[in-house]
Amino acid sequence: xxxxxxxxxxxxxxxxxxxxxxxxxxxxxxxxxxxxxxxxxxxxxxxxxxxxxxxxxxxxxxxxxxxxxxxxxxxxxxxxxxxxxxxxxxxxxxxxxxxxxxxxxxxxxxxxxxxxxxxxxxxxxxxxxxxxxxxxxxxxxxxxxxxxxxxxxxxxxxxxxxxxxxxxxxxxxxxxxxxxxxxxxxxxxxxxxxxxxxxxxxxxxxxxxxxxxxxxxxxxxxxxxxxxxxxxxxxxxxxxxxxxxxxxxxxxxxxxxxxxxxx
Amino acid sequence: xxxxxxxxxxxxxxxxxxxxxxxxxxxxxxxxxxxxxxxxxxxxxxxxxxxxxxxxxxxxxxxxxxxxxxxxxxxxxxxxxxxxxxxxxxxxxxxxxxxxxxxxxxxxxxxxxxxxxxxxxxxxxxxxxxxxxxxxxxxxxxxxxxxxxxxxxxxxxxxxxxxxxxxxxxxxxxxxxxxxxxxxxxxxxxxxxxxxxxxxxxxxxxxxxxxxxxxxxxxxxxxxxxxxxxxxxxxxxxxxxxxxxxxxxxxxxxxxxxxxxxxxxxxxxxxxxxxxxxxxxx
Numbered sequence: 226x227x228x229x230x231x232x233x234x235x236x237x238x239x240x241x242x243x244x245x246x247x248x249x250x251x252x253x254x255x256x257x258x259x260x261x262x263x264x265x266x267x268x269x270x271x272x273x274x275x276x277x278x279x280x281x282x283x284x285x286x287x288x289x290x291x292x293x294x295x296x297x298x299x300x301x302x303x304x305x306x307x308x309x310x311x312x313x314x315x316x317x318x319x320x321x322x323x324x325x326x327x328x329x330x331x332x333x334x335x336x337x338x339x340x341x342x343x344x345x346x347x348x349x350x351x352x353x354x355x356x357x358x359x360x361x362x363x364x365x366x367x368x369x370x371x372x373x374x375x376x377x378x379x380x381x382x383x384x385x386x387x388x389x390x391x392x393x394x395x396x397x398x399x400x401x402x403x404x405x406x407x408x409x410x411x412x413x414x415x416x417x418x419x420x421x422x423x424x425x426x427x428x429x430x431x432x433x434x435x436x437x438x439x440x441x442x443x444x445x446x447x448x449x450x451x452x453x454x455x456x457x458x459x460x461x462x463x464x465x466x467x468x469x470x471x472x473x474x475x476x477x478x479x480x481x482x483x484x485x486x487x488x
Numbered sequence: 489x490x491x492x493x494x495x496x497x498x499x500x501x502x503x504x505x506x507x508x509x510x511x512x513x514x515x516x517x518x519x520x521x522x523x524x525x526x527x528x529x530x531x532x533x534x535x536x537x538x539x540x541x542x543x544x545x546x547x548x549x550x551x552x553x554x555x556x557x558x559x560x561x562x563x564x565x566x567x568x569x570x571x572x573x574x575x576x577x578x579x580x581x582x583x584x585x586x587x588x589x590x591x592x593x594x595x596x597x598x599x600x601x602x603x604x605x606x607x608x609x610x611x612x613x614x615x616x617x618x619x620x621x622x623x624x625x626x627x628x629x630x631x632x633x634x635x636x637x638x639x640x641x642x643x644x645x646x647x648x649x650x651x652x653x654x655x656x657x658x659x660x661x662x663x664x665x666x667x668x669x670x671x672x673x674x675x676x677x678x679x680x681x682x683x684x685x686x687x688x689x690x691x692x693x694x695x696x697x698x699x700x701x702x703x704x705x706x707x708x709x710x711x712x713x714x715x716x717x718x719x720x721x722x723x724x725x726x727x728x729x730x731x732x733x734x735x736x737x738x739x740x741x742x743x744x745x746x747x748x749x750x751x752x753x754x755x756x757x758x759x760x761x762x763x764x765x766x767x768x769x770x
Contacts, residue, residue, distance in 0.1 A: 286652055323645075369704065
């Protein structure tokens with residue numbers, strides 16, 4: 226069932242001409258890209274560009290209207306536990322009566338299957354993942370008592386416990402403290418060494434440039450995909466961000482990419 | 489201690505206690521999901537929607553509980569169907585079916601001669617009229633519902649807490665949601681006898697909401713809710729025996745009183761302590 230990770234396999238995530246709709250409106254049109262495994266990819270684009278929509282299509286939460294998503298050479302749906310998703314913090318009900326440990330354990334549920342209880346191995350994995358995210362001493366704490374950074378680290382621990390091949394993180398650098406940001410970045414590097422592909426949506430274009438192998442610039446479609454130097458050209462940036470780009474004559478461009486639009 | 493034992497010497501009281509206890513525990517445990525998934529309106533609607541089923545069963549001289557069960561499951565699935573794919577918002581779908589079914593129920597019952605009495609029993613329960621076969625049906629349905637909740641603990645937890653994770657796990661969310669509605673319908677039907685359709689929403693929501701204020705883990709929440717449900721049911725029946733008030737109402741009033749006490753004085757989240765804590769800080 227679960228496909229063995231191998232460094233020799235060339236492409237692990239292939240997206241071919243997908244169109245994804247949200248509430249009946251197509252948000253992403255004709256999106257294609259290929260990401261070799263163990264790559265850290267920053268997904269960049271203005272608000273409403275379809276970053277979250279792309280992630281939700283990749284985990285199978287939103288149906289793909291056209292095209293296909295191929296992971297390990299198989300269409301999405303043929304393997305269940307290889308993609309993990311770290312939600313934006315606003316998507317979670319923090320008053321729900323679960324502890325840090327409970328949330329991390331949910332990462333194991335996908336491997337367990339119906340009617341099975343977590344066993345020794347599952348508890349060992351959860352303990353290790355909480356340790357890795359420095360959350361061991363908070364394991365028994367209700368999630369409602371956590372700070373913003375700790376909240377994020379619980380969900381990172383859960384994603385690790387899923388032992389994913391592809392990890393998707395939606396805006397993990399928005400509104401967290403410096404130590405959580407550092408812990409997240411450190412985790413990215415570790416995961417890369419383990420051959421895990423990581424896709425992170427972010428508004429921090431500096432981080433996208435310095436801490437990722439590739440940048441995927443989208444705005445309803447793929448505008449550019451490649452190294453930061455290839456992607457962040459004045460032309461591409463204007464296409465993605467439109468009027469929010471300021472082109473300085475001959476010296477480059479400035480993007481004002483706000484993360485949280487006033488509601 | 490005689491006052492504790494006296495009611496138990498009547499066989500109808502003993503049956504009432506047993507039924508009330510089972511229903512109290514069952515409602516409270518299922519109610520935890522009702523509270524966490526914001527399904528209180530759904531619970532109330534389902535309770536009222538079983539009226540036509542009861543009326544038809546009565547007119548056909550069939551088993552009232554079976555009639556209620558069929559109606560509740562039909563309405564639960566109907567709500568799921570109308571609100572599927574976001575055609576209608578769920579609360580709109582609930583409102584339409586709720587009112588329609590209630591009207592149908594009242595229309596049917598109004599054709600029955602003993603209209604007033606029967607309607608009162610259905611609306612507010614008649615725990616002292618519980619028969620031995622009712623007890624058996626309650627016990628069997630209760631065991632089915634509780635076993636399902638225990639066996640599907642993981643799945644229900646995930647679809648309630650994190651639908652996105654449920655999707656990555658490829659859980660059949662629609663199926664699980666309908667299953668939960670069916671469990672809710674079964675619980676409501678079982679409660680018909682003790683608290684009636686008018687008050688079952690309270691038995692579903694109040695113990696769960698009280699437990700929610702006292703703990704931050706789902707299994708503990710279910711346990712505390714079950715204890716509160718059981719205590720309210722028993723205490724309510726004693727009150728009803730000695731003060732001579734409607735038993736369903738007494739049970740619900742006790743549950744409500746416990747909720748208010750906890751809301752005010754809960755160790756960490758109580759309104760009163762919070763008030764003093766903020767004052768100290770100022």
